[in-house]
Amino acid sequence: MAARTMGEYRPLKETISSMKSFVSGPQTVSGLARSAAFACALIAAGSPLAYAQAPQPTVESPPPAPTGMSESVAAVVNDQIISTYDLGQRMRLLIATSGVQPTEQTLPQFQREALISLVDESLQFQELRRVEREQKIDIIAGNEEVDQEIADMAQSNNMSREQFLQFLQSRQIGIDTLRQQIRAQISWARWIRGRYGSRLRIGDDQIAATQAKMAADAAKPQYQISEVLIDANRVGGMQQAMQGAQQLVAQMQQGAPFPAVARQFSALPTAAAGGDAGWVGQGEMPPEVQQVVEQMRPGQLSQPVAVRDGVYIVYLRDKRAGGGTTLVNLKQAAVALPQGADEAAARAKLEQLRPQITSCDTLEAAAAKFDGVVASDLGEAELSDLAPQFKTAAESLQVGQVSEPIRTGAGLHLVAVCGRRAAGGANMERDAIENRLYGQQLSMIARRYMRDLRNSATIETR
Structure with a gap:
């Protein structure tokens, strides 16, 4: 032995x-x-x-x-x-x-x-x-x-x-x-x-850096992927990892469900979710994997891709082009006025209301104190699709700020900018980013721990 x-x-x-x-x-x-x-x-x-x-x-x-x-x-x-x-x-x-x-x-x-x-x-x-x-x-x-x-x-x-x-x-x-x-x-x-x-401590600087990167990547193409990593250290080397990955690809091409294969064979934290990595952008995948994914079409399964730690298999579920436009979330407080009507009284009312709107959350309650003022949530829209008067205000305002009264054919409006983001993907909440970074670090520690146990062990086979 x-x-x-x-x-x-x-x-x-x-x-x-x-x-x-x-x-x-x-x-x-x-x-x-x-x-x-x-x-x-x-x-x-x-x-x-x-x-x-x-x-x-x-x-x-x-x-x-x-x-x-x-x-x-x-x-x-x-x-x-x-x-x-x-x-x-x-x-x-x-x-x-x-x-x-x-x-x-x-x-x-x-x-x-x-x-x-x-x-x-x-x-x-x-x-x-x-x-x-x-x-x-x-x-x-x-x-x-x-x-x-x-x-x-x-x-x-x-x-x-x-x-x-x-x-x-x-x-x-x-x-x-x-x-x-x-x-x-x-x-x-x-x-x-x-x-x-x-x-483990996920610092504010790590979260801020991740948020900044996500904001920068929002204008770039994004990919919804599922992934499997065959860990070369675990299976005994790159040759074994590549052979195993090739067999799994062949089986999945014949109908084996990707989630089931990921749960049993993948060394990534996403294994517990059937390999679902969600939407990822450039820089969030190993460079070798990113080059392959960029050439794939939704619904395609990659061939094995060798990386530093092992061999990847990627299933591209969907992809979306990066957004070159800006999306804004708006609310308004408005007084209906027909064309040609005297607007002095309505303008004075909105001028009085404006300083009482301290945030988007307070707009409805503040507007309710003034007769004839109607508050509404305009939702999210591309900046380029807004009416010219609203577009000018949205471009110049910061998130949380309220415009001067704006005249349109329907009346006078106060417009509040409640959110702004680049098109191409939803922002991830701070807690979700922290949990994601925490899970990645804990998974890396666990893999290193097991590697050390294997290296120090006496393992014999017959």
Whole structure:
């Protein structure tokens, strides 16, 4: 038995052979993730991707139970054994939740991903137990937490707990396999948040810089993408990452749902949301990915894209051109006057009202104190589409300011500018920016933590 890196796991013939019966019929079942630790909602697959060429296979009767599967050692992690039975069970769970069709070509990838996951979980539990002993605290999730997570998964799929467990049993997946994965993910997320979460500080300068960048990018093209990153450090190198990504692309082109694949294989924080990264602009993607996305059309799936940390797969859901115009949000207080009518009284009334409007929020209440003055929200419009009188006022006013009385054919108006932004995308709230930066930093810390655990561990395979 020789020590190996994570990328050097050779096929375990016994496990592969025992899984052959699982490939006897179509098994596409996709996962609908909860935003909590583990995404394992199980439904009949249906590809949402416009690029799928092959018809979606239907789910047939469950495969026969594997025969001749004797339990032996698949790997040893710091003297802790991972059996071939554990490996086979995890492979079944991955197949059931990823939507990727098990074939002779994809089984080795399932085996590698399953073994990596089991090794990572072993390292996590070993670290958590060490911390519990040294610090005299409880971190590892109890049975009640795990059972509640399983109940939530069943409910999110419109199943009872019993139906959910029967589904797993129909795929020869032991409940202990699911429980182990859930327990590891809940416990590890709790430890990372507890150890590092309170130390992270997102400064006002970081938020301001992000807001400034978003404002500058609003006039540039934006892309609504879903993403998968195969982490080269995790799978054993760029060659393994590229091979795995190529197999996943081939499977998604045949109908495997992108969200299910992302949840099971992606190393990005967006994995929990099925890879949904939302709208991103230039500079928010790795340069290699941005070059590819700029050449894609909505509905297209990229080929694997090598980046510094691994290999990306991107699905372009939509894109929009950058806005060269300005959008303004306006409110008004107006007095109706026919053409040619004496406007002196109305003008005096609006002049008296104007200093009482301290913000857009106070405009309606202030206007209500004056007979004949009607307040209204004009909503958001492009500056270039406004009536000439309103456009001149909106161009010269700052947000929160109120114009002098403006004469139009309908009467006299006070116009308040309540918001201004460049066309091309909605502004992100400060709290949303802070949460996004916080999540990115916490995810980076967690990945580095796991990398250090792997590098210092003794991992042996047979």
